[in-house]
Amino acid sequence: xxxGVLASGGDSPGMNAAIRGAVLRAEVFGLEMIGFTDGWxxxxxxxxxxxxxxxxxxxxxxxxVIIGTSxxxxxxxxxGEPEDYEMIKRLIQDYGIDGFMxxxxxxxxxVSGMLQRNGIxxxxxxxxxxxxxxxxxxxxxxxxxVQVATDAxxxxxxxxxxxxxxxxxxxxxxxxxWIALHAGIAGGAHVILIPERAETLDQIVAWVxxxxxxxxxxxxxxxxxxxxxxxxxxxxxxxxxxxxERLGGIADVLxxxxxxxxxxxxRATVLGHLQRGGSPSAFDRVLATRTGMAATTxxxxxxxxxxxxxxxxxxxxxxxxxxxxxAKTVPQSRYEEVRVSFG
Ligand code: F6P
Numbered sequence: 001x002x003x004g005v006l007a008s009g010g011d012s013p014g015m016n017a018a019i020r021g022a023v024l025r026a027e028v029f030g031l032e033m034i035g036f037t038d039g040w041x042x043x044x045x046x047x048x049x050x051x052x053x054x055x056x057x058x059x060x061x062x063x064x065v066i067i068g069t070s071x072x073x074x075x076x077x078x079x080g081e082p083e084d085y086e087m088i089k090r091l092i093q094d095y096g097i098d099g100f101m102x103x104x105x106x107x108x109x110x111v112s113g114m115l116q117r118n119g120i121x122x123x124x125x126x127x128x129x130x131x132x133x134x135x136x137x138x139x140x141x142x143x144x145x146v147q148v149a150t151d152a153x154x155x156x157x158x159x160x161x162x163x164x165x166x167x168x169x170x171x172x173x174x175x176x177x178w179i180a181l182h183a184g185i186a187g188g189a190h191v192i193l194i195p196e197r198a199e200t201l202d203q204i205v206a207w208v209x210x211x212x213x214x215x216x217x218x219x220x221x222x223x224x225x226x227x228x229x230x231x232x233x234x235x236x237x238x239x240x241x242x243x244x245e246r247l248g249g250i251a252d253v254l255x256x257x258x259x260x261x262x263x264x265x266x267r268a269t270v271l272g273h274l275q276r277g278g279s280p281s282a283f284d285r286v287l288a289t290r291t292g293m294a295a296t297t298x299x300x301x302x303x304x305x306x307x308x309x310x311x312x313x314x315x316x317x318x319x320x321x322x323x324x325x326x327a328k329t330v331p332q333s334r335y336e337e338v339r340v341s342f343g
Contacts, residue, residue, distance in 0.1 A: 002032040003299050004097040005051060007069040008039040008108040009242075012127040012141030013280035014288035015065035015103055020056040021292025022101060022125075027053055029300045034097070035067035040074040042067070043091065060285050063278045065103075071241020074111065078243075085118040092120070099304055101295050103127055105139075106327060107242040109307060113324030121304035123295050124320055127288070129275055132176035134326035135318045136309035140288040145172070145275040146182045152271055153187025153219060160217040166208050166258055166266040170251035172275050173223045177330045179275065180223035184338070190218045191342045195225030195233070196330045204254070205261040207343035212264055220258075224248045248272075290315045 005022065007015055019035065026033050033051040036042035049055065049067065059066055075084045092099075099121030102112050105128035112124045126133040129145035149171045160167035169189075173179045177194025184192035190211045193199060204220070211218035224247040227233045234253055236246040251268035259266040280288065287310060294308045294315045306317035 001300065002034065002095075002097045003099060003101055003296070004043070004048070004092075004095060005033055005035040005067065005101045005103070006039060006043060007065050007067055008102065008104040008111070009069060009071060010105065010128070011065050011069050011276055012105070012129050012139070013063050013144035013276065013278065014140030014284035015069075015127055016056075016059040016062050017280060017285045017288035018103060018125055018127065018140065018292035018295075019051065019066065020059050021289035022296045023051050023053065023056045023292075025293040025296035026051075029296065031296065031300060034095070038068040038072070039070035040072040041070050044072070044074065048095070060289065061279050063280065071107070073242060075114075080114050080118070085115075085120065088115070088120055099123065099299055101125065101299060105130065106133055106325075107244070109133065109320060109324050112307070113320045116305040116320055122320065123298045123304060124307040125291050125295050126307060126309065129179065130173045130176050131178040132174065132327050132329065133323070134328045135307060135323040136328075137312065138287060138310050140280070140284045140291065141276070142178065143283040143287075144278070144281045145179050146186065147281055148275050148278070149179055149183030149221070149271060150186040152269065153183060153189060153221065156269060157187070157217075157219055160219060163265065164217055166212075166218040166220065166262065166264045168220045168222060168251045168255050168258070168266060168268045170222050170224055170248070170268065170270045172271070173225060174247060175225045175327065175329065177223040177225070177335070180221050180226075181330055181334065181338070184221040187219070187221070189221040190216070191220040192335075192338060193220065193222040193226040194330055194335060195223055195227070197332065197335050197339075198227050198229040198231075200229045201257055201261065205258060208258055208262050208264065210343035212262070218264070220254075222250055222254060224250060226250055
């Protein structure tokens with residue numbers, strides 16, 4: 001059996017550990033693995049590398065992904081045209097592969113679902129720092145991103161306290177507030193703002209003033225997808241490779257508004273891609289390695305159309321058809337749990 005591994009979408013710490021896990025298990029079963037470079041681009045252009053034991057030596061602690069990734073779409077339209085599927089099937093034959101191992105986030109697994117429905121064998125590995133894939137408790141990369149954001153809060157807190165300023169930290173997450181929520185709790189932020197819950201400026205100002213009146217410097221963490229009540233999300237001008245609006249910039253909108261309405265000097269920091277770079281945490285390495293191993297087992301057993309999921313301490317499989325296109329956002333109850341203590 002020969003498997004084609006492909007990574008698509010934004011990178012996420014732990015992708016290399018997942019590839020290593022998959023290759024180690026492939027060796028046990030005697031499977032051959034090739035990795036297409038830069039996502040669908042490599043598949044379409046005939047670029048791939050051999051993924052054997054030597055190729056994955058020592059890569060578990062490394063960030064990025066050795067085969068590269070991109071947001072290149074294999075389809076000519078949103079739903080995919082019959083000729084797209086025919087072309088993919090033809091290339092699969094040319095490469096002599098029996099199926100795909102697709103490493104990706106929500107956009108990628110929408111594609112996984114479409115391929116599977118059209119008779120193309122796929123096993124999916126969920127990765128994203130956003131942790132927003134339905135059906136799995138955690139995606140690899142999330143834990144590392146939360147740690148980076150927590151470190152940033154710890155640092156902003158000391159400089160904020162020295163200057164009696166309000167410090168605002170913007171984190172990623174697209175339409176899910178998981179990074180903001182978890183880093184906010186871990187770092188003891190005074191206010192956590194997430195996409196799942198719009199707040200008024202008056203409410204945010206009241207929280208910041210209350211912190212100030214207690215003699216503290218307010219630390220506010222805001223997810224890039226957060227919107228003020230009645231406002232739209234703040235977006236960048238360009239779209240991403242999947243045609244989605246790029247988010248980001250809310251901290252720079254909020255900071256002057258907070259300063260103007262509280263009289264407290266306010267500074268914004270946008271953490272950006274620091275959340276995606278660098279070495280994965282031990283948790284992410286373990287999760288990714290186990291996910292990669294389970295993905296190879298699924299291929300070997302011809303268990304196609306499955307996403308490898310983490311539920312509690314167990315790694316198992318769930319049909320891509322049940323998960324593709326569904327997002328896992330922060331439940332209001334999880335937000336309420338901490339919101340009552342803001343300010
Ligand atoms: O999906 C992961 C993610 O990091 C999001 O949190 C963020 O909105 C987006 O990717 C950024 O994408 P890019 O790397 O294309 O700027």
